[in-house]
Amino acid sequence: MDRPTLDELLEAVGEFLEKELLPHVADPRLRFQTLVALNALGIARRELSLGEALAEEDRRELGTLLGREAPLGELLRTLAAKIREGQAPPGTFAFLKAHVARKLKVASPKYLERYP
Numbered sequence: 001m002d003r004p005t006l007d008e009l010l011e012a013v014g015e016f017l018e019k020e021l022l023p024h025v026a027d028p029r030l031r032f033q034t035l036v037a038l039n040a041l042g043i044a045r046r047e048l049s050l051g052e053a054l055a056e057e058d059r060r061e062l063g064t065l066l067g068r069e070a071p072l073g074e075l076l077r078t079l080a081a082k083i084r085e086g087q088a089p090p091g092t093f094a095f096l097k098a099h100v101a102r103k104l105k106v107a108s109p110k111y112l113e114r115y116p
Contacts, residue, residue: 007048014041046106054102065095 004012017038025031059072066078066089079095082088104112 007045010041010045010048014038014045017041043107046109050106054105058099058102061095061098065089065091 017034022031022034022038025034055072059075062072062075062079063069066075066082068075070078079088079092083092101112
């Protein structure tokens with residue numbers, strides 16, 4: 001594997017923004033944009049490390065819930081259609097709660113810590 005890895009590159013950019021740039025940014029607008037960039041880098045790093053495994057968990061659980069195998073996007077569309085038709089299978093709420101938790105592990109894990 002070539003070095004630096006993608007994760008190492010993202011980490012280096014994040015460290016630069018946080019430790020070298022952010023302390024010297026006085027303009028509130030630029031400071032906010034720098035914080036947004038840091039947050040985006042964190043999301044990208046979590047997506048790289050967790051994304052495939054979490055998507056596979058979703059696909060497997062949803063396939064079990066719906067009783068069939070298919071790509072995740074297709075399964076999600078099927079579940080959405082069943083919900084709209086008032087035909088949500090038993091276990092839908094539990095799946096959706098776990099699905100949202102998996103999404104938050106990538107997008108905002110601190111939110112999960114505050115509201116388990």
